[in-house]
Amino acid sequence: MRCPNCGTLHNKVIDSRLTPEETSIRRRRICQSCGFRFTTYEYMDRIPLIVIKKNGRREPYNRVKLLEGLIKACKKRPISVQTLESIVDDVERQLLKASKKYIASAKIGEMVMKKLSKLDGVAYMRFVSIHREFDNVNKYKKELEELLDR
Numbered sequence: 001m002r003c004p005n006c007g008t009l010h011n012k013v014i015d016s017r018l019t020p021e022e023t024s025i026r027r028r029r030i031c032q033s034c035g036f037r038f039t040t041y042e043y044m045d046r047i048p049l050i051v052i053k054k055n056g057r058r059e060p061y062n063r064v065k066l067l068e069g070l071i072k073a074c075k076k077r078p079i080s081v082q083t084l085e086s087i088v089d090d091v092e093r094q095l096l097k098a099s100k101k102y103i104a105s106a107k108i109g110e111m112v113m114k115k116l117s118k119l120d121g122v123a124y125m126r127f128v129s130i131h132r133e134f135d136n137v138n139k140y141k142k143e144l145e146e147l148l149d150r
Helices: 063-073 081-098 105-119 121-131 137-149
Strands: 011-018 024-031 037-043 050-052 058-060 102-104
Touching: 050 105, 063 081, 063 105, 063 121, 081 105, 102 105, 105 121, 121 137
Parallel strands: 050 102
Antiparallel strands: 011 024, 024 037, 050 058
């Protein structure tokens, strides 16, 4: 594991524990060269899941990409990264239970939107506006009215 600060491979694990969901192991590390502390997560290697994009293109499922999308939607919102990681964990569990090799990106988006709608309305609207590709204000307004009615 390279140190994100100085790039050396000399680091030591100083703490290791299961995440609350027990789906991964969190390891606190310290670089023996520069003293920088950082966290890594270890996940079970699973059968690759292929995501079918809206244009028909296929690509491997990428946990980091999903988490980054959530982080962008929740920018400047009072939502912790741990909460967002929990959402990603829940979505992954649902995907594994379905035991399908191929999944539409729209299906993953709907799973995330369902969780975000319960968590934060602003983050939900941000995510929806990108995921559903709103091309005019009326679609955005309609979605907002539906959210407010819930």
